[in-house]
Amino acid sequence: MLGSQCLFVISKGLMMNAAASRKTALNAIHRQLGARMIEFVGWDMPVQYAGPLPEHLAVRTRAGIFDVSHMGEIEFRGPAALESIQHMTCNDASRLAVGQIQYSAITTPQGTFVDDILVHRMGENHLFCCVNASNQVKDYEWFKAHARPNTDVIDRSHDFCQIAVQGPRAIEILRPLTAIQITAMRYYWFSQGEFAGVNAIVSRTGYTGEDGFEIYVDPRHAEAVWMRIMESGRPHEIQPAGLAARNTLRLEAKMALYGNDIDDTTTVLEADLAWICRFDKGDFNGRQPLLKQREEGVKRRLVGFDMVERGIARDHYPILLDGKPAGFVTSGSPAPFLQKNIGLTYLPSDRCAPGTEFDVVIRDKPVKARVVPTPFYKRPKTA
């Protein structure tokens, strides 16, 4: 076993050799903490510290701290900045107040995904997008090619390290470290100000399904900020968490992963993201085909499933509907908090109802699965 037989499920093209990889400013800290490192889309990143199970559970019950500095940040300025964003993404950024954030997608003319992103409104015509690490270069090139004249598109990725602190204890851990009133900060809002003695952007966002914050700082301050958060988090037993836990957490919360659940072959409606598709905001790339798809009826949809029989569905495993090949699992893994095996896949729209049974082919054997409502996990409402 092991060696070349070992499949790593959270991404394509992973190797143990990180010689040519980029390093975040927190790389030395990960190694000091004894993290197991892997190459992830060209970055040398921690996949785990204590282990994917304890890290996942720590985020659900206490707090986890993640280095997500590999993510990209792209800024838009100029008199046509908002207009450009409106044209290139499907959600309505004009509804954002300054300080507000929305989940959105950069769409192709076919209404499929260039990337899924977070759009932050910094000013009337000043916006900032957080994009996937895997698409940082592609998105920047796309933005430059499709932005309206009089728009400055600036790749700020090198200027930021990003640290995510996620879990029910995140707010208690971070509050003493900042002058920013994070207790009052609403979910999907952000602020700029002093954090751990340095200038930072702090947003109440995350990719785990828990309450939490994402903190953007100058790379020169990243180590010091991480250490301050760890110190503040010690009495709360804050847990450094890596990419493996990041993946199982987002899957339980049914958050899409570009390259797996969404890509340039899946439309925003097929991906079950109609809520970010604002047809009434004006024209945008892909609006026409998406409108047509809505009128004619979406033919397939991304659904969540549980395994009914024993087995773990993994990314790319084939699925059978009525015994016939019907696609493949887009994301699949054990769900550590829910203690069951879950996944996402596309099914024909008339077969998407919860309770629909199909098979996942696991090592040549069909194993029963069942469509379930999503998200699989929803964080408990606090008083």
Added chain:
Amino acid sequence: MYPKENLYSKDHEWIDVKGDIGAVGITDFAQHELGDVVYVDLPEVGDRFEQGDPFGSVESVKAVSEIFSPISGEVLEVNAALSDAPELINQSPHEKAWMIKMRIGNADELKSLLSAEDYEEYIKEQSSS
């Protein structure tokens, strides 16, 4: 650390031979590399394997690895405890977490396996590469 009475494969399985029956499991090195085991897929009694054939798989949260038969033979017994408690593989890889017992088809094949000492050398080399 590695029981001296066992023989080991380069794929990190161990076999404990008693007469013409061998109990098979994965080594401490293997369970450590895998991380927390969440699932084990084992064969049925009566299944036959050649030396080197995959006979099952072990899964952690992030990865699935096949297990290869260290010898040719027929499965006589399967450890039922592992399906409810796969974590036994992490806790007791050389004892409680035996996976299958096989009737050894060809005793000569045992000569191609490593002693505990040679296996410890082997994994030392693996770890430093």
